[in-house]
Each structure stands twice: as C-alpha cells, then as structure tokens.
Amino acid sequence: MAETKINIGPVHPSTHGVLRLVVTLDGDTVKHVEPHIGFLHRGVEKLVETRMYMQSPSYMEKLDYVAPISYDEAFVATVEAALGIEVKERAQYIRVIQLELQRIASHLLWLGTAINDVGQLFSVFMWCFKDRDIILRLLEEATGGRMFYVNMRLGGLNRDLSPGFANHAYKVLDYLEHRIKEYGSYLESNPVFMERMKNIGVMSKAEAISMGVTGPTLRGSGIDFDIRANYPYYVYDKLRFRTQFENGGDCFARYKVRMDEMQESIRLVRECLHTIPEGDAIGMPIRLIGPQPKEKEVVVKRELPRGEVMMYMVAEGQRPYRFSIRAPSFINTSVLQHLPRGHRLQDLFPILASVDTVLADVDR
Amino acid sequence: MKIKSDQFRETIERLHDEGYTYLVKITAVDWKDRLEALYFLRDLSTGKEETVRFDLPLKAPKVPTIIHLYMAADWYERELSEMFGIEILGRDAKRLLLEKWDGKDPPLRKAFEWSKPYQGMEPVKFAEKYNEPDKKGKKGASRQNVIKIDKPFM
Incomplete structure (x- = not known):
C-alpha cells in the first residue's frame, strides 16, 4: 500500500503547545514520526549569560509554565552552589513543601489533558482543573503569586509560610487524597480508557535507558530511579520517601506512576508540615551585585514533575559564563520518533500525552 | 575525566x-x-x-x-x-533542530554577534551604605533614588 504523509500541528489542540509532527502512514499504521520543534525557541541559555544571577529566575519560570516553582528552585540552587550559600533549615522544608505541591498541581493538569487525548472528554479535565486551582490558591497564600512565583531567594525564600498555612494545607491534602483516589477508580474501571492506555507505546527497560528518558516516563519502564532518592537534596533524605515505579512500560504504567507520585507527594507534604522546625526562612534580598562565586563549574540535578533537570553553570564574576539546561521535556519528546511506530494513528496522541511534554521546556 | x-x-x-x-x-x-x-x-x-x-x-x-x-x-x-x-x-546531523540564525557564527559561540538590546543591562552599583536609612527613613530596595548606573543601558 502506498505511504501517506500527513502533517499535524504546529497548532493542534492535542499537541499541548506548538509541536509539529510529520507522520508517515501505511493505511492507518504509523511508519515513522518526525517531530519538528523550535517554534518557541528563545535562546534562554544565551540570555542567561547576559543577565546577573538573580535576574534570571523569572526566565526560568517561563520554561515550564506548568511547574514554575520547580525550575525557579533548580536555578536558584545552581546559583547557591556556585556562590557557596547554605540554605536555612526551615527554608529547606518550605521549599520541599512548595515543590511537592507544585508536583501535584502539574500532575493534575497532566491528568486532565491526557484524559482528553484518549477521548474521555471534559469531565475529568474539569475536575482536575478545579483541584489544581485549589493548590494554586494554597501556593498563592504561601508565595503571593498564582501562576508565576519568583519566591526563591539565595539562602531561603522571599516569604515565610503564613500562620494559617498548615491548617489550610492539611484540609487541602485530605481533600486531594480522596479525590485523586476517586479519579483513579473511575478511570481504571472505564474500559475505553484502559483499552487505549494498556499495551500502547511500550518501552522496555533497555530502550528507556538508551533513549535517555527521564522522570515518570523512565520509572514507568520499571526503573527505580529518582533524583530525590538517589541524589537526595534538601530534606528528602530525612523524609520517608519511596520511589514510585511500574513495570509495564506502556502508557498505563506511566499514568500509574504519576497517580502514585501524587499520593507520595501528599504524604511528603504532610510529613514536612509535621516536622518543620521554627526559625528564620527569609533569604537574601535580590541584589544584583552579590558575592563572588566560589565554584567555577557547578552541576545541579533536580527532580521536576516532568523528569530530571540538570543545570550546568560556569560562573564568572557576576554573571554566568556558560549556562546549559538539560530539559526533561526535550529528551522525552525525542522518543516520539520511536514509540508510535507500528501503532495506529489514533494511538499517537495517548503516547504523546503519556510522556508529558511542555513545549516551552523543549525549545528553551 | x-x-x-x-x-x-x-x-x-x-x-x-x-x-x-x-x-x-x-x-x-x-x-x-x-x-x-x-x-x-x-x-x-x-x-x-x-x-x-x-x-x-x-x-x-x-x-x-x-x-x-x-x-x-x-x-x-x-x-x-x-x-x-x-x-x-558518521551521521547526518545538519538539519536544524531549534532555530535558524542569520549570523555567520553559531549562536552559542562567544563570537556570535547579536543586537545590543538583547545583551542585558550593564552592572548597576548600589550606594555603599545600602541598608542604612535615607533621609525619609526608608531602607533597602525602597531607596531607588540611590541606584547609580555606571554606563547607560544600550
């Protein structure tokens, strides 16, 4: 049968941003997918070289607009490593609380949009967005920002938690724990959902390692690897943290990892709220001319909702000489060349949804 | 290594x-x-x-x-x-992935020429006694009037 080439995107509701896919089809079997990226390329790595350290966090937040705190924190941690600044203990706990809340919010947005992509229409999408909004309100209470926060400062934070935060957070966490379980039970008893997620886009252990995928996509292939557990930062080694992984390697396994991670994050936030010490959490105010860097080259790894980010910085004087980001979505998007091969065209979008990409993060 | x-x-x-x-x-x-x-x-x-x-x-x-x-x-x-x-x-890696630049040097080389407004601010110097209150009794960041700029931006 003759091959057909079709073009999807760059503006398409299911590509979650500006991603263009050129799909070669035989009948409706996918032969080859060629992702075209770069529509959102802003040259952040070059821009950061021209700005002083604390001018850049707001750029970092726009890289992954679904989980801005995580990127912000990773960048500030890189600068802290270069300048040799210790983070205050209470601030470490608050950072972990905010990072984990952000992870739940990000995974909820993923769940809503991914369910849309498998044809389950808007009910779950609306529920997820409603629940995400509750977390955003909680984060707003803690940081003052709703979508973009810029709350991290060198050595601490801009704002300490408000006095009523813990009470609100416990309520929200109880509610979320119940809701997320409920979504899981709805979806997993839905034959259409299961049919479209099980055995779709299977990635074996060896393939996942060779393709270099990261985050829940890696753990969905049965690999017990999480930066929070393997290279613990802040207080993660004091918390009872268990890496969530699944052996299936298909879209359903990746879905399951994210669902379990949300529950794990809820547990982590609770534990942090129980054990958070009193004290000072306020960091240095933003002053453009800061101390001289102590380290010339630093590499900082962080586990973001979408996977591992690695920031490599060569610090020189008051600005980075070279700054490079290993963006989790970039490498996860590159597997779209391999995973849909042999599947039907309709399975392309569940696969794309299951690797969870944010296009601003892909293009940088 | x-x-x-x-x-x-x-x-x-x-x-x-x-x-x-x-x-x-x-x-x-x-x-x-x-x-x-x-x-x-x-x-x-x-x-x-x-x-x-x-x-x-x-x-x-x-x-x-x-x-x-x-x-x-x-x-x-x-x-x-x-x-x-x-x-x-050993492979064809010529097809551009992220951008099309118009200069002759690749973008992340230091020799890459790009227009001035994108090159960021010149370092600004704060007054030395930054945290001492000014005449109006204001401290720190609210003392905007004491920021001196060495070279004008652009």
Whole structure:
C-alpha cells in the first residue's frame, strides 16, 4: 500500500503547545514520526549569560509554565552552589513543601489533558482543573503569586509560610487524597480508557535507558530511579520517601506512576508540615551585585514533575559564563520518533500525552 | 575525566561497557581560544557519574557520533552541531533542530554577534551604605533614588 504523509500541528489542540509532527502512514499504521520543534525557541541559555544571577529566575519560570516553582528552585540552587550559600533549615522544608505541591498541581493538569487525548472528554479535565486551582490558591497564600512565583531567594525564600498555612494545607491534602483516589477508580474501571492506555507505546527497560528518558516516563519502564532518592537534596533524605515505579512500560504504567507520585507527594507534604522546625526562612534580598562565586563549574540535578533537570553553570564574576539546561521535556519528546511506530494513528496522541511534554521546556 | 579528542571513541565505548549506559546531556563550552565538549554519563544501577570532556579547535571542530551506543544522543548531537557548529562524523546531523540564525557564527559561540538590546543591562552599583536609612527613613530596595548606573543601558 502506498505511504501517506500527513502533517499535524504546529497548532493542534492535542499537541499541548506548538509541536509539529510529520507522520508517515501505511493505511492507518504509523511508519515513522518526525517531530519538528523550535517554534518557541528563545535562546534562554544565551540570555542567561547576559543577565546577573538573580535576574534570571523569572526566565526560568517561563520554561515550564506548568511547574514554575520547580525550575525557579533548580536555578536558584545552581546559583547557591556556585556562590557557596547554605540554605536555612526551615527554608529547606518550605521549599520541599512548595515543590511537592507544585508536583501535584502539574500532575493534575497532566491528568486532565491526557484524559482528553484518549477521548474521555471534559469531565475529568474539569475536575482536575478545579483541584489544581485549589493548590494554586494554597501556593498563592504561601508565595503571593498564582501562576508565576519568583519566591526563591539565595539562602531561603522571599516569604515565610503564613500562620494559617498548615491548617489550610492539611484540609487541602485530605481533600486531594480522596479525590485523586476517586479519579483513579473511575478511570481504571472505564474500559475505553484502559483499552487505549494498556499495551500502547511500550518501552522496555533497555530502550528507556538508551533513549535517555527521564522522570515518570523512565520509572514507568520499571526503573527505580529518582533524583530525590538517589541524589537526595534538601530534606528528602530525612523524609520517608519511596520511589514510585511500574513495570509495564506502556502508557498505563506511566499514568500509574504519576497517580502514585501524587499520593507520595501528599504524604511528603504532610510529613514536612509535621516536622518543620521554627526559625528564620527569609533569604537574601535580590541584589544584583552579590558575592563572588566560589565554584567555577557547578552541576545541579533536580527532580521536576516532568523528569530530571540538570543545570550546568560556569560562573564568572557576576554573571554566568556558560549556562546549559538539560530539559526533561526535550529528551522525552525525542522518543516520539520511536514509540508510535507500528501503532495506529489514533494511538499517537495517548503516547504523546503519556510522556508529558511542555513545549516551552523543549525549545528553551 | 579529561581526555584527548582522538581518544574519545574508545573511552566512550569502554565507559558504555562498564555500565555507564545512560546519557544525561551533551553540551559544550566556548572558552574563546578553544571549544570544550562535555558528555555527562551515568550508571543508573549504581548512581555513579562520569563527565567526559575534551578540547576541540575553534575552526572546523569534529566529533564522532555515539548514536550507536546511546539513542539519546540523537537530538543532543543535532543541538550541539547547531549551537556550536561542531560537525558530527558518521551521521547526518545538519538539519536544524531549534532555530535558524542569520549570523555567520553559531549562536552559542562567544563570537556570535547579536543586537545590543538583547545583551542585558550593564552592572548597576548600589550606594555603599545600602541598608542604612535615607533621609525619609526608608531602607533597602525602597531607596531607588540611590541606584547609580555606571554606563547607560544600550
């Protein structure tokens, strides 16, 4: 049968941003997918070289607009490593609380949009967005920002938690724990959902390692690897943290990892709220001319909702000489060349949804 | 580990056999007199990490591809080729991945010319006694009027 080439995107509701896919089809079997990226390329790595350290966090937040705190924190941690600044203990706990809340919010947005992509229409999408909004309100209470926060400062934070935060957070966490379980039970008893997620886009252990995928996509292939557990930062080694992984390697396994991670994050936030010490959490105010860097080259790894980010910085004087980001979505998007091969065209979008990409993060 | 560029292929094959099967990132740094390529590798079962680094000339730099060992190298090599003008031997990595630049130097080289407004602010100097209250009794960041700018922006 003759091959057909079709073009999807760059503006398409299911590509979650500006991603263009050129799909070669035989009948409706996918032969080859060629992702075209770069529509959102802003040259952040070059821009950061021209700005002083604390001018850049707001750029970092726009890289992954679904989980801005995580990127912000990773960048500030890189600068802290270069300048040799210790983070205050209470601030470490608050950072972990905010990072984990952000992870739940990000995974909820993923769940809503991914369910849309498998044809389950808007009910779950609306529920997820409603629940995400509750977390955003909680984060707003803690940081003052709703979508973009810029709350991290060198050595601490801009704002300490408000006095009523813990009470609100416990309520929200109880509610979320119940809701997320409920979504899981709805979806997993839905034959259409299961049919479209099980055995779709299977990635074996060896393939996942060779393709270099990261985050829940890696753990969905049965690999017990999480930066929070393997290279613990802040207080993660004091918390009872268990890496969530699944052996299936298909879209359903990746879905399951994210669902379990949300529950794990809820547990982590609770534990942090129980054990958070009193004290000072306020960091240095933003002053453009800061101390001289102590380290010339630093590499900082962080586990973001979408996977591992690695920031490599060569610090020189008051600005980075070279700054490079290993963006989790970039490498996860590159597997779209391999995973849909042999599947039907309709399975392309569940696969794309299951690797969870944010296009601003892909293009940088 | 720092190696010579002609030892690269054998080093990376040896490391791959030793268990460093996960490629984290390929990147490079332009040190103005030379380029330095960096390959971040990891062994996922033990968590050990290794960075392979070697120097390349500024003019016509070439590295062999490692796509037969690491599938992840595909887009990283294309990005490296695009951003630093490093030729990847053994595969076609010429098709641009992220951008189309109009200068003659690749964008992440230090020699890349770009228009002035994008080059950021000149460093501003705060008054020395930044945290002492001014005449109105204001402290710190609210003392906007004491910021001196050495050179005008743009």
